[in-house]
Amino acid sequence: MDSHWNVEIADRVAVVTISNPPANALGRAVLDELSELLDQLENNADVKAIVLTGEGRFFIAGADIKEFTQLAPAEAEAMAKSGQALFDRLETFPKPIIAAINGACLGGGLELAMACHIRFAAAEAKLGLPELNLGLIPGYGGTQRLPRLVGRGKATQLILTSEMIGGEEALRIGLVEAVYPAEQLLAEAKKLAAAIVQKSSVTLRLALESVHNTVQLGLAEGLEQEAKKFGEAFASEDMKEGVAAFLEKRAPQFTDR
16 A cells, blocks of 8 residues: 655755545544654764655545544544654654645644744734634644643633634744745745755754653753763764864765764
8 A cells, every 4th residue: 555655865855745535634544654754864874854745625634534533532532642652753853854844734634743843834824722612632742842832821812712724823822843835835944944954963962852751840850961961972074074173164074974
């Protein structure tokens, strides 16, 4: 069976596009495929950064609601935990993941986007967590990540009202990092990825781990972990090359070691 995820790799950037018409819904099979794809991308030395986007008018319009109709409470809890574990893996992935939100980004789609490291959105995109309209609450991390990104009050408002916001409003409240016309979005995300892959994969990983610690640890422990990872960077060949290149006023030639 064909995968619901299309992958194109060029210049060490993997563009991953979900293709599950009509709305790119996140059914269980789609999430299982994403888990397998992450294994492949993590182990692929030709990939240093990932751009994740959607096919057609949608980024991801949410979970596959048809799958909810027969779930018992215990099964629903297990499904939520499975989705949370997958999105936790996105958030802690050792290679940068940029979400290029090209269209409707709702429910589980927004929860997935919030787990990515950086978010760009099309001005025409619609973002929201409409689960309360279904008599549900967000279950793949939405109640936890949204407050961390936009603040508790704004997150509570968006969740309780099921309000959908556009790209510009998402930028204003800090939900996304940049907004572009839809026709420029993917190119801009790839441009950012192209700049990122010029760095050493060693320090990309260490930096991602350190930034992730800001929501996992207190300040004192986070600073301690940062110092340890700073020391780890000194053990890499790329640190020696980067310092030498700076002193010699040339571009560094990193080898990812």
